[in-house]
Amino acid sequence: MSAAVRISDLKIIRDKKTIIPKLNMEIEQGQIVGLLGPSGSGKTTIMRSIVGVQAFQAGSIAVLGLAAGSKQLRTRIGYFTQSASIYTDLTCLENLHYFAHILGQSEISVHEVLELVDLTKNQRQLASSLSGGERARLALATALLGRPELLILDEPTVGLDPVLRRDLWNLFHKLADQGKTLLISSHVMDEADRCDSLFLLREGHVLASGTPSALKADAHTHEMEEVFISLVERL
Amino acid sequence: MSIRRIWGTARRILSQLRHDPRTIALMILAPCLLMTILKYVYQNQPQVFQHVAGALLGIFPMLVMFLITSVGTLRERTSGTLERLLILPITKLELILGYAKAFGIAALIQAVVVSSVALGPLGLKIAGSQIMLIIVAIIDALLGMSIGIFVSSFAKTEFQAVQFLPAILFPQLLLSGLLAPRESMPSILRVISDYLPLTYAVDATQKVISGQGSVGRDFLLLAVFLVALLGAGALTLKRQTK
Numbered sequence: 394m395s396a397a398v399r400i401s402d403l404k405i406i407r408d409k410k411t412i413i414p415k416l417n418m419e420i421e422q423g424q425i426v427g428l429l430g431p432s433g434s435g436k437t438t439i440m441r442s443i444v445g446v447q448a449f450q451a452g453s454i455a456v457l458g459l460a461a462g463s464k465q466l467r468t469r470i471g472y473f474t475q476s477a478s479i480y481t482d483l484t485c486l487e488n489l490h491y492f493a494h495i496l497g498q499s500e501i502s503v504h505e506v507l508e509l510v511d512l513t514k515n516q517r518q519l520a521s522s523l524s525g526g527e528r529a530r531l532a533l534a535t536a537l538l539g540r541p542e543l544l545i546l547d548e549p550t551v552g553l554d555p556v557l558r559r560d561l562w563n564l565f566h567k568l569a570d571q572g573k574t575l576l577i578s579s580h581v582m583d584e585a586d587r588c589d590s591l592f593l594l595r596e597g598h599v600l601a602s603g604t605p606s607a608l609k610a611d612a613h614t615h616e617m618e619e620v621f622i623s624l625v626e627r628l
Numbered sequence: 629m630s631i632r633r634i635w636g637t638a639r640r641i642l643s644q645l646r647h648d649p650r651t652i653a654l655m656i657l658a659p660c661l662l663m664t665i666l667k668y669v670y671q672n673q674p675q676v677f678q679h680v681a682g683a684l685l686g687i688f689p690m691l692v693m694f695l696i697t698s699v700g701t702l703r704e705r706t707s708g709t710l711e712r713l714l715i716l717p718i719t720k721l722e723l724i725l726g727y728a729k730a731f732g733i734a735a736l737i738q739a740v741v742v743s744s745v746a747l748g749p750l751g752l753k754i755a756g757s758q759i760m761l762i763i764v765a766i767i768d769a770l771l772g773m774s775i776g777i778f779v780s781s782f783a784k785t786e787f788q789a790v791q792f793l794p795a796i797l798f799p800q801l802l803l804s805g806l807l808a809p810r811e812s813m814p815s816i817l818r819v820i821s822d823y824l825p826l827t828y829a830v831d832a833t834q835k836v837i838s839g840q841g842s843v844g845r846d847f848l849l850l851a852v853f854l855v856a857l858l859g860a861g862a863l864t865l866k867r868q869t870k
Binding site for chain 1: 632633636637639640643644647648707708709711712713714715716717718867868869870
């Protein structure tokens with residue numbers, strides 16, 4: 394299987410502070426890969442550099458076989474940011490219509506993604522009047538437009554109710570089964586078990602990577618939280 | 629370049645405005661109100677009203693569009709939607725032209741309403757063509773918009789963006805020849821005013837009002853400023869951050 398994302402010797406310095414000292418990472422196609430770590434561990438920075446909006450000082454990033462930020466990638470990556478990047482002064486439908494318009498997607502695809510994130514009944518509501526969770530789902534819907542091959546989702550399930558969270562994870566698995574690759578960040582360790590493989594991050598370093606079960610077996614525990622603690626203490 | 633994406637962006641911005649009826653009302657009613665006040669302030673000196681009101685017809689759309697675009701684009705920069713857009717297949721120029729189209733339409737509506745009020749009930753008389761006056765007002769509005777987009781990249785907060793109005797536009801207003809003829813200014817100020825876009829906007833307005841002189845050169849120079857500022861505005865949109 395070929396890699397959807399290959400990061401080699403990535404180095405990122407921001408405001409004279411080294412955010413990512415030297416990072417190597419490979420993300421396989423058709424998998425759900427979790428990026429786990431506390432806030433400030435570099436999850437968002439790594440995701441931004443894959444999407445192509447974060448400049449880096451050294452190393453290389455290949456995304457779907459192309460250099461990160463390439464023009465040809467613009468219809469192939471779906472990006473969900475932590476601060477739901479939507480127009481709060483537009484309705485759900487207007488938001489999606491605009492993004493669909495830019496992506497050259499049809500009306501049908503708008504209703505398809507609304508259905509996927511369960512916002513059909515809110516479609517005529519102004520985004521500013523949505524709850525935090527609904528806003529996040531609207532932003533997720535914009536990321537799903539055009540059925541991108543690679544989804545970069547920065548903490549997509551924060552603050553959602555458990556039923557919805559389960560539904561979204563089911564959706565993520567359905568997408569992975571269709572061959573899409575998903576990179577999902579979280580600081581909630583219990584979401585780790587739902588990923589095919591994981592990268593545990595701390596201060597810009599990969600502490601460990603592998604399948605959730607292998608990581609737990611290595612640390613002789615059943616809790617991902619424990620895995621993380623034992624890795625940090627071993628340093 | 630895709631007309632579809634430019635038009636889509638313009639439609640999105642107009643929808644945002646439509647959901648904000650108070651801003652639309654302020655945009656259209658505030659200049660009408662100011663014109664009316666001006667009329668009665670100078671009720672004993674109608675010639676002053678004739679002189680100032682015409683020029684203000686061009687200035688109002690510029691001020692309003694400057695404020696709306698500088699705050700609007702700043703909001704787009706800070707809310708993350710700009711970053712989100714720039715990873716999609718839309719070019720910076722398409723985005724800027726989308727803005728220009730949306731605010732051009734808004735400016736057209738404003739200019740038509742305010743000029744109608746001034747030329748109708750308030751009795752403003754101009755020697756030149758009324759259509760020409762509206763065209764000048766729209767060019768002024770686009771100029772205000774392009775300055776607004778450009779300076780918004782130098783502002784981090786909405787407070788800062790709004791402060792660019794006195795910092796960038798008011799000096800131009802003072803030097804434009806609206807308050808005092810440029811010929812009477814110290815030569816250094818006159819030379820500076822030669823390089824400021826507002827000078828030509830006011831000049832064009834005064835020519836249309838007096839019906840004397842050709843506005844061709846003014847329009848040409850304003851077009852150059854407009855293209856340069858829109859281009860500079862497009863360059864300030866960054867796909868990547870450090």
